[in-house]
Amino acid sequence: DQQVKQNSPSLSVQEGRISILNCDYTNSMFDYFLWYKKYPAEGPTFLISISSIKDKNEDGRFTVFLNKSAKHLSLHIVPSQPGDSAVYFCAATLSGSARQLTFGSGTQLTVLP
Amino acid sequence: DTEVTQTPKHLVMGMTNKKSLKCEQHMGHRAMYWYKQKAKKPPELMFVYSYEKLSINESVPSRFSPECPNSSLLNLHLHALQPEDSALYLCASSQMPPGGANSPLHFGNGTRLTVT
Numbered sequence: 001d002q003q004v005k006q007n008s009p010s011l012s013v014q015e016g017r018i019s020i021l022n023c024d025y026t027n028s029m030f031d032y033f034l035w036y037k038k039y040p041a042e043g044p045t046f047l048i049s050i051s052s053i054k055d056k057n058e059d060g061r062f063t064v065f066l067n068k069s070a071k072h073l074s075l076h077i078v079p080s081q082p083g084d085s086a087v088y089f090c091a092a093t094l095s096g097s098a099r100q101l102t103f104g105s106g107t108q109l110t111v112l113p
Numbered sequence: 114d115t116e117v118t119q120t121p122k123h124l125v126m127g128m129t130n131k132k133s134l135k136c137e138q139h140m141g142h143r144a145m146y147w148y149k150q151k152a153k154k155p156p157e158l159m160f161v162y163s164y165e166k167l168s169i170n171e172s173v174p175s176r177f178s179p180e181c182p183n184s185s186l187l188n189l190h191l192h193a194l195q196p197e198d199s200a201l202y203l204c205a206s207s208q209m210p211p212g213g214a215n216s217p218l219h220f221g222n223g224t225r226l227t228v229t
Binding site for chain 2: 009034036041042043044045046049089101103104105106
């Protein structure tokens with residue numbers, strides 16, 4: 001049973017436009033969410049996170065939105081750049097839990113020049 | 114450059130071989146992790162070390178044996194692996210367990226393991 005789902009395996013966006021990556025979760029106990037970016041032949045890199053007490057967190061070109069009632073979060077990248085082309089993983093966790101991050105299956109973002 | 118260093122980058126081994134994967138971090142992190150990642154799948158947790166003690170073993174077969182010699186080093190000893198064990202093995206660390214709030218995981222670039 002996938003507790004964290006990324007339903008779009010791939011997304012293509014034109015350079016300069018907005019990229020929106022979506023993530024849904026089923027476990028209402030999750031209270032902390034993270035996005036990781038992964039280039040081929042490299043490990044995932046932490047990008048941005050959000051606590052369940054917030055509904056938005058912004059860091060430069062990256063903004064994460066959390067809708068707790070819908071159990072949905074999204075990552076907005078604006079403006080998108082070709083270097084943003086990578087696989088993006090959404091992850092969720094229960095603060096204080098001994099169990100670790102639950103990852104989504106990832107979305108391959110391609111930013112076209 | 115990643116702050117978590119993994120060696121080797123690539124490893125090919127036969128099913129009767131014994132090999133070890135190594136991981137090193139010098140960020141003063143007190144938790145270290147082994148993950149396994151298959152193509153087009155998310156990372157799957159294998160082991161967690163917290164303050165140099167094994168705190169989580171996600172029902173991993175005994176042919177995988179972790180070791181944490183000190184707070185900066187993490188090894189994964191491999192013996193009698195199967196071809197289906199071929200995958201990218203990722204090491205990660207976090208400032209505090211369990212790698213959640215305010216303590217994101219920092220991943221290494223992984224070891225690409227092929228079992229023949």
